[in-house]
Amino acid sequence: MDHPPVPPTALPFQHAFDAETFRANGHRVIDMLADYLDAASSGTPMPVLPWLEPQAMVDSWPGDFPEEPTGALHDILQLVVREANHLHHPRYMGHQVPGPLPAAALCDMVGALLNNGMAVYEMGMSGTAMECRVIAWMAQLLGFDSQADGVLTSGGSIGNLTAFLAMRHAKGADSSDKLPAVLVSDQAHYSVRRAVKIMGWGDDGAITVPCDAQFKLCVDALPERLRHAESLGRRVIGVVGSACTTPTGTYDPLDAIADFCAANDLWLHVDAAHGAPAALSETYRPLLRGVERADSVVFDAHKMLLMPALVTAVLFRNGDDSYRAFEQRASYLFVKSPREEWYNIGHRTIECTKRMLSLKVYTALMCYGTRFFADYVTRQYDLARRFATMLREAPDFELAAEPEANIVCFRHTPNGAGDLDAAGLFMRTTLINPLTTEEHLVVLLACIREEAKRAREEV
Ligand SMILES: Cc1ncc(COP(=O)(O)O)c(C=O)c1O
Structure with a gap:
């Protein structure tokens, strides 16, 4: 017809x-x-949320x-x-999502209009080039050598899954008789356990390692946990370290975990979605000691690099591992081997089409310079320590843990320490907004006191 x-x-x-x-x-x-x-x-009086x-x-x-x-x-x-939810307001101090750099938002608009997503090079030539540069910069920042490689993807959760798929392949666990497992602290982000489930490893696919009083993974517990996993018939192929953890912003002892991994031939994955940019700060870089020994690292730029969501790097110390997660043929798109076609980044990501993720990171680094970001991380981590001091000095507040990053957990104890009414009610704040000052934190505590008083009067 x-x-x-x-x-x-x-x-x-x-x-x-x-x-x-x-x-x-x-x-x-x-x-x-x-x-x-x-x-x-400028902090105009308005409801932040x-x-x-x-x-x-x-x-x-x-x-x-x-x-x-x-x-x-x-x-x-x-x-x-x-x-x-007005993330640029200095009184916004909630989740790990920043009010992004306005220039980066402009980049997103340009990326959206051009729509040069980039499974294959011809669909995003400059995006591919910028991605290579951004990945190389991040890898070097973490102390990897020129063998390192990686990709940008859409979020830390997908990033963790991507790294796990590579780990499974690299450790030959795709086809082994025993189900694989990883060892991970109970403070790790939920996307770690979700990735394990997506891969079909079940509840025992993530074997929980206890934490110490500072919420750091107990390295001393690793040998017993390894034996426990084996007693369940599991083959442990890796350990996950958090840098830092989501609930309290605590950095796991990566160097000691790396020793354990080296001694037991295990893959070390570091979920540094939040805390990788500490590597920029001379003061706080030591928190990441040992990250350069990781096999894979997840690094979110939409947290502590002030980018609009989402842009995450998955970095591999051995660049070959970056090609292991998705070994698959799509002859209408890809002709040569993935390694030969390094420029067709779709070989290595869950996404086929993806956004031009590199544009905003590359442009912001070029526009503002790396010191801007180093100073930002240092300031926010400093501010969290200052807030911790304020909480310690206040008779009616209690700190859950000394902050290492810019996440602070605390609770209101109007009836003094050990107040049973307050038991369990910890609050969590992420001081991610560079416009938030100590004065805003004073106001925050006053508001919490006021709110608690009102609630008591209502009872
Ligand atoms: C340590 C850690 N890993 C992973 C994630 C998940 O990242 P995304 O929200 O980018 O998927 C988060 C988010 O809060 C996180 O804190």
């Missing part, structure tokens, strides 16, 4: 690609975002999409900004 002729590109499509409309919309959006940034970053219950939020967003155009672009964007 003959297909009717396709009309030449014209209405109704052309107007959606009109350059002048884009220019006008773009100026308007940037003006709105600049006003927002000005208000948020304008909370709405989840169902009420869904109900407030119509789902009946119109058949005809509405020109709603600006209204929708304005509403999103208004309803956002």
Whole structure:
């Protein structure tokens, strides 16, 4: 059957690609975002998180999409900004997600418009080049030599899975009779156990290693845990160290874990999603001692490098391991071996198409210089220590652990130390915003006291 002729590109499509409309919309959006940034970053009194219950939020967003155009672009964007969790506000001190560098957000916009995602080189030539440069810089920062290699991927969770797949292959555990397992502390991020489950290793695929009073993995417990895993019929192929842990920001003793791995022929994976950038700081680099002995490391740039989500590096000390995770053929895309086609990065990532992840990291490093990031990490880690001192000096607060990174866990004990009412109610803050100062922390403690008083009066 003959297909009717396709009309030449014209209405109704052309107007959606009109350059002048884009220019006008773009100026308007940037003006709105600049006003927002000005208000948020200068600490204008406003709710940092304008909370709405989840169902009420869904109900407030119509789902009946119109058949005809509405020109709603600006209204929708304005509403999103208004309803956002305002991460640039200096009183934002919640999760491990920064108010990103505005210049990096601009890079994301350029990357989105060009859409040069890059499973294959021809679909992202400059992105591939920048990715190579960013990976080499990160690897060198962690103390790896020129044999190291790696990829950028979408988040620490996918990063951990990617590293585990490479570990399994490198350790010949793809086809062994026994199910593999890794040893990991109970403080590790949940994505570690999730990766183990995704690989089909079951509950015993992650054998828990206890932590000491500072929440550091107990290296002395490793031999017994190894025997325990073997008694369950498991073949242990690696140990996971956290640098740092998510709940308390504690760095595991990587050097000692590396000794254990070397003595037992085990893969060392370091989840440094949050804490890898400490390597930039002269003061805090020692926290990562031993990371250069890891077989694989996960390094999130959307945490302590102030990038918009998501951009994660998976780094391998032996660059060949970067090709092990996904050995597979796709002859319509890839012709030669993965190693020969190092420039077709899709050989080595879970993603086929991915965003132009490298652009913002590369550009920010070039624009601001590495010292900017070194100073940022040092400042935030210093601020956490200062906050810990404030908490220690306050008669009605208790610190869970001395902070090593910029994550602080503490609780309110209005009836003094050992207050049973407060038992278990630890709060956690991540001092990730460089605009947050000691004064904001004083206000935070005052707000917690006020809130607790109100709650007591209500009872
Ligand atoms: C130590 C650690 N690993 C992994 C992750 C997961 O990273 P992402 O949120 O980028 O998937 C996190 C996130 O909080 C983390 O703290």
